[in-house]
Amino acid sequence: MSRLITLDVDSSAIHVLLGASKGNAPPKVEKAATFPLSLPLGIGNAVETGKNLKEFLRVQGMAAPGVLVCVGRDRVILKDIKYPNVPVEEEANIVRFQVSKELTESSESYVIDYFPLDGLEPDGQKKALTVALKKDYVESVRIMCENAGLKLNGIVPRAFALGGLMQKTFASGAVVPPQSPQSHYAVLTRGERWGEMAIYKGSQVVFSRALTGPALNAETAFLGEVKRNLTVFASQSPGSVVEALYLPEADQSGTWGGRLRAGLTIPVHPFDPLAGLASDTNPQERGNFAGLVGVISLGSDKTGLPVNFISPRQPILRRDPNKRALGFGGIAVGLLVVGSLLIGYLKLQMKEKELVKLRGEKSEIKTRLDSIKRDREREKAVEDWRVKSVNWLDELYDLAARFPNIDNTQLTKLTLTPADTAQKNKVEKFAGKITMNIQTASSRDVENFKASMLSDSNYDVMQRKLPSPTSNTGGMRVLNQLYEIMAEVKHRLPKDYLEKLTVTPPTPSRSNGGGNFNGFGFGGGGN
Secondary structure (H helix, E strand, O other), rough: OOOEEEEEEEEOOEEEEEEEEOOOOOEEEEEEEEEEOOOOOHHHHHHHHHHHHHHHHHHHHEEEEEEEEHHHHHOOEOOOOOEEEEHHHHHHHHHHHHHHHHOOOOOOOEEEEEEOOOOOOOOOOEEEEEEEEOOOOOOOHHHHHOOOOOEEEEEHHHHHHHHHHHHHHHHHHOOOOOOOOOEEEEEEEOOOEEEEEEEOOOOOEEEEEOOOOOHOOOHHHHHHHHHHHHHHHHHHOOOOOOEEEEEEEEOOOHHHHHHHHHHHHOOEEEOOOOOOOOOOOOOOOOOHHHHHHHHHHHHOOOOOOOOOOOOOOOOOOOOOHHHHHHHHHHHHHHHHHHHHHHHHHHHHHHHHHHHHHHHHHHHHHHHHHHHHHHHHHHHHHHHHHHOOOHHHHHHHHHHHHHHOOOOOOEEEEEEEOOOOOOOOOOOOOOOEEEEEEEEOOOOHHHHHHHHHHHHHOEEEEEEEEEOOOOOOOOOOOOOOOOEEEEEOOOOOHHHHOOOOOEEEEEEEEOOOOOOOOHHHHOOOOOO
16 A cells, blocks of 8 residues: 655645555545645745654655645746647647747746647647646755655645546445536635635636735635636637636535525535545635645556656657667667777877886986985085185194293183085185184284284284273283284195294203292292
8 A cells, every 4th residue: 555645835834635445446545634824835934844844744644655745826827828739858848939939928937837638729739737846845845845755746826636536536436426527617716815716628628817916805706717717718718617616625504505506507516625534624624625636546556647847858869760770870880899908908008108217317316316316416515615724733733833922812712613605605715713812911912923924925914992891810920901803714735734842851850849830920939
């Protein structure tokens, strides 16, 4: 047994019907319920509405794998059009083109479907009943069903659903059917805030109108609207007579059936669309479910839905008689192309292997070259250092050779600074710098020392006097003058250092037992 949920969405409520079918037996209605809406369904509230509907169905115990949705006449644009008697493959495109000319908005904003009517017109053209529904509303319904956990199988206009209801009702014998299958009859259904009237010829819709607002609020206006629709149909279809009007509602006192019988000249047949289903629904409100019963009937029919906004009719691709031959030719060409591609691929693989090998050799050579380059850079750096650096030991030797008499002059501070060789592009004239602080008793000794250095072209010497020292480092000698000598030094090879240090060794003194150290400048004698 397969189950199906159907929904009829109006501005204030969603009417829900659960039906089941088994084999070839007519579908059976199992349960009906109404889910109230605070706002009409739209894109903005579709998600929330779907979630609330899901909880409502859970509480009601209504579950099924699929859902069909019924939409009212007030949302659907319904027109009958004529179109040329073209091959069926081209029919859908021709009908859509005809409909697009009738719409006041772009056809791209609508989902369009149609139902071809039987027979040909006197001018040889075909006739179809076309329906158009805003894509935004279709999307709202889809989102609602998705969030309600329902698989949307179709959206059907209520007018077509009522046609399915009437065929089921006629077959069950619940009401008196028209005299002939080709006779015209009307179906009137209404809810709290909506109403519509449709006229059928057999199972085909030939006329459909939504009831106006005033007609829903006053009995006189309601009856006048029904009469007006019958008159409009008669004027549009000369010779066509509506034999009866069928009203889906429980036939009880106070319902519309009795009031319509009194005001119309054609028979009025009220019937309960939920007959046999225990429900506490108000008799007048049972008509809200009329379209849903029809949708269940259409959904279980092997011919399928007459129109469906979820799966509208599409152009049929024409089969080419030469398609088989073209297919074999295409296969042959395809095999040739595949073979060529395979050969090309194999050759490409061989070349890629060769390329990988060459890349490996290139990488190895590059690695070796990089290693050689680094070695050369190291060698160059060492050579640069050797060529541009100062031989400090030789410099110290020369300083000792030039230094004044140590009895009158003392070196209190010595700083040796190499030139900055990190700046490759900077050419340095001097390779280093010697800074000396000299404390002396006579400035002449410092001047002579400076002159000695300046006589050598490898030096650039500057001198300045510093504040007098606070201590005398010369023992008994008064070394009261302090000078700073700054000498820029050029690079020289060891063979270019020509100074020679001449030092008279001190005379060793013999100890006289009294600890006399006068030989090293310390006073004091023993007795």
